[in-house]
Amino acid sequence: MLKILELGDYLIPGPYKLHSEFTRVVNFQNTLNDSMLSLVTSEVGGGPYNIVVESLNHFPEEMHLTKQYLIENSIKLSSSSLKSFDIQISQEKLKGLKTLLFENKDKSYLIESDNKDFEPANFEDHLKNRLIEGKREIFDKDLLEGIKMLKGLGVGLTPSGDDFLIGILLGIHLKTISTRQTDLSRDKILKLILENSLGKNELSNWFLKTAFRGLVSSKMKIFISALSQGSMQDLREAFEIQARIGHSSGVDQLVGLYEVIKREYPWPTLLKH
Amino acid sequence: MAHFIKTLIKSGEYFDSITLMVVTKKIKELKNILDAAIVMGTLENRKILKASGLYVDEFNIAPENDLLISIKGENQKITEEALIKLDEILVDVKKRKNSSKDEFYFSIAQAKKELKEANIALISVSGKYAALEAMKALNIGMNIMLFSDNVSLAEELSLKKYAASKDLLVMGPDCGTCIIGGVPLGFANKVSSGDIGIVGASGTGTQEVTTLITNFGGGISHAIGTGGRDVGQDIGGITFLSALKLLIEDEKTKTILLVSKPPHVDVLAKIGELAKKTTKKVIACFLGAQKSQVEKYNMIYAKTLEEGAIKALEISLNRDSIFGALEIPAIKMNSKQRFLRGLFSGGTFAFETQLILGGESIKDIYSNLKVVTSTLLDDPHQSMKNTIIDLGADEFTQGRPHPMIDYTLRNERIFKEAKDPEVACLYLDLVLGFGSNKNPINEFLPTLQKVRKEIKDLIVICTVTGTDGDSQNKKEIVANLKAMDVIVPRSNAAGAFLCANILKQIGRGENE
Numbered sequence: 129m130l131k132i133l134e135l136g137d138y139l140i141p142g143p144y145k146l147h148s149e150f151t152r153v154v155n156f157q158n159t160l161n162d163s164m165l166s167l168v169t170s171e172v173g174g175g176p177y178n179i180v181v182e183s184l185n186h187f188p189e190e191m192h193l194t195k196q197y198l199i200e201n202s203i204k205l206s207s208s209s210l211k212s213f214d215i216q217i218s219q220e221k222l223k224g225l226k227t228l229l230f231e232n233k234d235k236s237y238l239i240e241s242d243n244k245d246f247e248p249a250n251f252e253d254h255l256k257n258r259l260i261e262g263k264r265e266i267f268d269k270d271l272l273e274g275i276k277m278l279k280g281l282g283v284g285l286t287p288s289g290d291d292f293l294i295g296i297l298l299g300i301h302l303k304t305i306s307t308r309q310t311d312l313s314r315d316k317i318l319k320l321i322l323e324n325s326l327g328k329n330e331l332s333n334w335f336l337k338t339a340f341r342g343l344v345s346s347k348m349k350i351f352i353s354a355l356s357q358g359s360m361q362d363l364r365e366a367f368e369i370q371a372r373i374g375h376s377s378g379v380d381q382l383v384g385l386y387e388v389i390k391r392e393y394p395w396p397t398l399l400k401h
Numbered sequence: 402m403a404h405f406i407k408t409l410i411k412s413g414e415y416f417d418s419i420t421l422m423v424v425t426k427k428i429k430e431l432k433n434i435l436d437a438a439i440v441m442g443t444l445e446n447r448k449i450l451k452a453s454g455l456y457v458d459e460f461n462i463a464p465e466n467d468l469l470i471s472i473k474g475e476n477q478k479i480t481e482e483a484l485i486k487l488d489e490i491l492v493d494v495k496k497r498k499n500s501s502k503d504e505f506y507f508s509i510a511q512a513k514k515e516l517k518e519a520n521i522a523l524i525s526v527s528g529k530y531a532a533l534e535a536m537k538a539l540n541i542g543m544n545i546m547l548f549s550d551n552v553s554l555a556e557e558l559s560l561k562k563y564a565a566s567k568d569l570l571v572m573g574p575d576c577g578t579c580i581i582g583g584v585p586l587g588f589a590n591k592v593s594s595g596d597i598g599i600v601g602a603s604g605t606g607t608q609e610v611t612t613l614i615t616n617f618g619g620g621i622s623h624a625i626g627t628g629g630r631d632v633g634q635d636i637g638g639i640t641f642l643s644a645l646k647l648l649i650e651d652e653k654t655k656t657i658l659l660v661s662k663p664p665h666v667d668v669l670a671k672i673g674e675l676a677k678k679t680t681k682k683v684i685a686c687f688l689g690a691q692k693s694q695v696e697k698y699n700m701i702y703a704k705t706l707e708e709g710a711i712k713a714l715e716i717s718l719n720r721d722s723i724f725g726a727l728e729i730p731a732i733k734m735n736s737k738q739r740f741l742r743g744l745f746s747g748g749t750f751a752f753e754t755q756l757i758l759g760g761e762s763i764k765d766i767y768s769n770l771k772v773v774t775s776t777l778l779d780d781p782h783q784s785m786k787n788t789i790i791d792l793g794a795d796e797f798t799q800g801r802p803h804p805m806i807d808y809t810l811r812n813e814r815i816f817k818e819a820k821d822p823e824v825a826c827l828y829l830d831l832v833l834g835f836g837s838n839k840n841p842i843n844e845f846l847p848t849l850q851k852v853r854k855e856i857k858d859l860i861v862i863c864t865v866t867g868t869d870g871d872s873q874n875k876k877e878i879v880a881n882l883k884a885m886d887v888i889v890p891r892s893n894a895a896g897a898f899l900c901a902n903i904l905k906q907i908g909r910g911e912n913e
Contacts, residue, residue, distance in 0.1 A: 147415075148415035149415075150415075150417050248452070248453070250435075250436040250453055251436055251437070251438040251449060251450065251453040251455055253453075254449045254452045254453045255449050258445070258448070258449055258452075276445075277445065278445070279443070279445065280441065280443025280444065280445050280446060280465070281443065281445035281446060281449070282418075282440070282446070283418050283421050283422055283425075283439065283440055284416070284417060284418025284419075284421055284422075284441075285415050285416070285417065285418070285441070286418070287418075287440075287441065287443070287446070289445065327443055327465065328443075328464070328465040328466055329441065329443070329465070329466060331415075374417065374418045374419060375417075375418035375419040375421075375422045376418065377418065
């Protein structure tokens, strides 16, 4: 019997089957639609579609999540929506984030080093080059071509390219909330980015859709709080927590987020759409 | 530069990025490997594979969610070997649910480079490669625990001589149990730390004494395994003697317990001479040896493993033993029930049981183990009269896991023996701890429940070798066994004496 500690606030009722299994996360896929949920340990923490459990030693391969269960159980609910946030990002914090990213440039290929024009010698070099080219393409040349270059690019179940695109989607939410911009085309832009980012990787797709809706994990929420209201020390600590997600996933997302919030919105390549 | 590319496609398998990055990094560090990639087969990843010369046409048919693995090396053999090793690691990771905390190494040298303070390598590869790997490890200054079997006597001798020349130990081959500085290696139990040091040429023998010592309040400094052949004439006790020297010199070790079948007379003499020189008490449990053979070297004689543990405890804790005798249960049998069937996963338990039965004048003992007190069975799958079977012997383990891990074969045999109308008593062992089956409650106990349900008048005795610290939950297992009217002796020797007494009481196995 799973002991549930926290329920995601956007969980979708329905029948689920096992998708993929890791030490601290077990992903399930809804058999009626493309939605997913994740059983996670408290080390991973809450999220819109997470169920935080005491232990993952035993879990079912199939489960049926009912509305009634979600309504009746007085288990702690996650709080995942960015809409409820009052976000202000100072230039000082932005500089702080930039410093943190550069201090951690070995954790993400998307952080550009000084040695920009090197001759790629192996797979890793080619991958790094392509990620940087894709990032530049998105902001400087052609949004959709850049997304095409990045989607599904990288190692693991949520490749760096997809994580970066997730960061961009979250960054647009943050940027528009923090600058109180009334941008009627924002949802259209988000939709355009999402539709062009989706591939055949169900899990990546689901994370992209989650970011599209402006929903974030507890860890990302802590980071955004620190970026908005915390001290520089809070920001550093929240960054370090986020940086421990996956091999580079956490930092890749922050690079995407940083690239959006440091710019004027909408940036030139967005205006073409 | 000429190069070779070897590839693999894995369908429907997901790995976390940390695992994939770490494994890729380790492969690329290997000598003569030029490049490697493990990525999902998305269109963008394929482009990068092509740009870096790692793409092959076989990848064309793989769907986007498949994992594409490609290794480029300077020669075919090394590239192939790297791919095989990588696949083995991914299979292993999958079994352990993508535990990204684990470190992966493709060679002992690679591991040593990163774990600079490591000084023991546990080698558990197929026997034909084991000596080569052990030699590589010795060359970089590592002591060896050689879990592998099927290493030739000549290879063992050569490894041990070389190790001795470098003041290193080769524990094995076929060494099942070691506990070094509290760290269990192979089949071992969660034991208490203490001042009793053990040299053991028998794996389950070492488990028996270390768990008994722990269960009765003592503790272990080190338990050094040697492999069963070490004390024979050919090897000459090279490791046994080195291990004994180490324990004599070890400040933490105050009492030394030796566990083995009787060493060759020349080896025994060397052990005895060493024991004579130390002020530490040395207890020798050389199963089957005569008391006089041991005592002439000032060592303390122990007839059984239990006695060895008790004597070590008495010295270590400075107190008398409190063990009482096991009561013989009330026996209600029909006139046909006359014989004992002992089915063991621990070879030393089967060996010791036969010695004890023989010593208690029980006749008609048959076994698949060669022991002076019994007759070798023609067919180890067919019991005769009083039969003692070591199910860990080669004839039962070829192509299948050891019976401490996989109970299937023994469960079948238990039920078969229980149904034999001539059987009065079943004697079994259950060995807990690291390396053993993790779930005996669900995989072993139901067989005994079935036996109990279908065959009423049968004495079932089962030892449980382990401590309360073992993950299998010894207390619950013992409680379940007792609830099924299974007798749980404190040790194998206690169980064997009980069997002998039962056979005598039935009056059919007794030497009249």
